[in-house]
Structure formats: C-alpha cells, structure tokens
Amino acid sequence: MKKIYLLIFILILSKGYAETLNTAEHWFQKGYNSNKNGKYHIAVLQYQKALRFSPEDAVINLNMGLAYVNDGKNMEALECFKKVIEIDSCNAAAYYNMGLIHYYEGNTEKEMECYQKAIYFDSNYALAYYNMGIIYYNNDDTEKATEYHQIAIEIGTDDAFEFYKFGIFYAEKGWKNIALRNFYEAGLIYIKQNDSIEALYIIEIMDTLKQDSELINKLKSKLEQDLPIKFK
16 A cells, blocks of 8 residues: 555656746746856757747846857847837836947947937936946047936946956046946955955056055055955
C-alpha cells in the first residue's frame, strides 16, 4: 500500500513540475537569467517561449528587445519595442530604448522624439534627460544641454556609468567642480557594488582634476571603510 501512495505522490509532483515549466513566468525567468549572464541568443529563445503563453505581455516583449540589443540585432529589438507600445502606449522604457536604436542609426530627429515621449510618460526618467542633453550639446546648444543634464542629476540614477559620463561631459567643458561631484557619485555606487577596481579608477580621474581634495578624501575614506583597500 505504501508503494501505491508513493507512486501517486510522484505522479502529482511530476504533474505540478510540468505545469510549472509551461508558464510564461518560468520561461521569462530563464530568459532574464540568460540575458544577465551574457547568453543573449538563448535569452531571446526563452523569451519567445514565454510569449507563447502570454503574447501580449509588455514586460516580456521589452526584455526580449533588450536581449536583441545586447546581441547586436537592433532591428529585431525595434520591433519588440514597437510591440510594447502597441500593448502599453505609455511605456517610457520602450520609447527610451527606441531612442537608443535611432541614435545608433544616426537618426537624431527620431531619437529626440523618443526621449521626449519617454519623459512625457515618466517625468523622472533621468537617462532620457541625460541623452537629450547630449543631443543639445552636439548641436552646440550648451544652455539646453546643461539644463537637461542638471535635471538628470537632480533626479539621480543608480547607474555609476551614467554619473561617470556626466563627469566626462563637464570635465570637457572645463567645469571641474561639477565634474568632480559626478565622479564622486559614480565612485559611491561602485563602492556599494563592491567594485574596488572601478572605484579606484574613479579616484584616479578625480586626482587628475586637482580640485576639491576634501571630496576625494571622502571617497577614499568610504572605500577604505567598506572594502579592503588602504591608501598610503
């Protein structure tokens, strides 16, 4: 009798496992993990399986688009982002990523239009403000560029590389104090991520600006406190 009960239990577990495999959530998670680990082609295939169960899911379509971008397939990505907008016309992330694709195509007009829509639907989209600033800067409108970059800084971002780009932008303009502040913010994020190599690189850049040693010392102190790094 025990063997019969055991057999029934195994059959129930097997059925439950099969049902778990056949869900959008399961394949989405696998796709997300593959994309994170640099397996972009596999991620796309897994997102496609997820879409079989939930074809009108904006999140799945958006992430599949990002996997295509990472795999260097911008046109396929663009179709994914268009699909997201068909499903959710207010999706700021889809507009922003479409803007990036138009940037790589060299279509500045469409790029700007997409960033404007991203900002319209999400007024706190820091990266869209930042990229708008770059467009104005490239068009020699430094006043508008500074305005958009200042908004992006005030909103903030948890992407250290974005602060690093802010720093480079202002350093090239000769505004060393503002550049230093952005490098400092980038360094703090790298420390939080336990990335001592990038944090040290940021400190080296800050040293070359020869500005506000107090801010540099604060970052060095934070690095020594949180990570096993010692300065002489």
